[in-house]
């Protein structure tokens with residue numbers, strides 16, 4: 395099969411999978427999610443994703459009784475039912491199914507939804523265009539909550555402006571993008587906003603920072619301004635699906651392309667780490 399979904403014990407094609415109308419994810423977005431890369435049916439950085447998932451569940455006080463081992467077994471079954479060697483797997487847990495009242499229901503068991511489909515790895519060569527928008531999200535952006543309306547609206551605005559991503563700022567200070575982190579190279583230093591409540595602590599972001607340190611590239615976790623962003627030597631959008639995409643334009647203004655050697659070095663280090671960690675050596 396080319397795509398498959400799972401909901402509370404049932405596997406079905408994505409066209410056929412259904413969930414109850416009273417799942418609190420449907421009407422409140424009352425849940426958390428994760429998205430993983432799966433190459434040749436092996437998960438990349440599973441532990442990092444699971445630990446962020448547990449932190450998100452704890453913040454929202456959702457009781458999810460499954461152990462990591464039980465959850466992983468289900469995710470593996472989902473991935474194994476899809477033939478593609480290159481997948482993007484999504485899973486979410488909601489607080490449960492109950493009549494709609496805002497406060498937590500007395501009795502409700504968490505619901506697990508998972509699905510995956512073939513998605514090729516991103517092309518890292520081409521410089522992308524971004525736009526800039528005010529960050530209208532809540533004060534807990536470190537939580538991977540299902541409530542993504544500000545990000546959905548921002549992604550649509552970016553698309554309408556012919557951009558790959560929307561960079562968020564608060565009073566001129568850059569936080570991250572609508573569905574990725576933003577890393578800057580300036581004078582040989584890799585800089586990005588700190589992992590506080592203003593951003594999602596990206597698994598990819600953490601890997602790039604780790605690899606930079608290994609390569610003796612100084613790392614600075616201090617937020618930068620929009621002006622500093624425009625004067626960057628290079629900018630990189632990082633996420634599980636994007637890996638590390640270079641930015642060449644902010645709206646119609648050409649930016650970056652001043653330290654391509656360092657950018658390419660980091661991208662190469664990341665892809666090598668990616669394949670090594672997966673234990674795959676014969677990739678293209």
Ligand code: PLP
Nearest residue numbers: 573574575594596597598633634
């Ligand atoms: N920031 C936001 C708002 C995101 O939605 C995502 C990914 O979904 C990221 C950053 C990147 O996180 P990761 O590298 O763990 O995919």
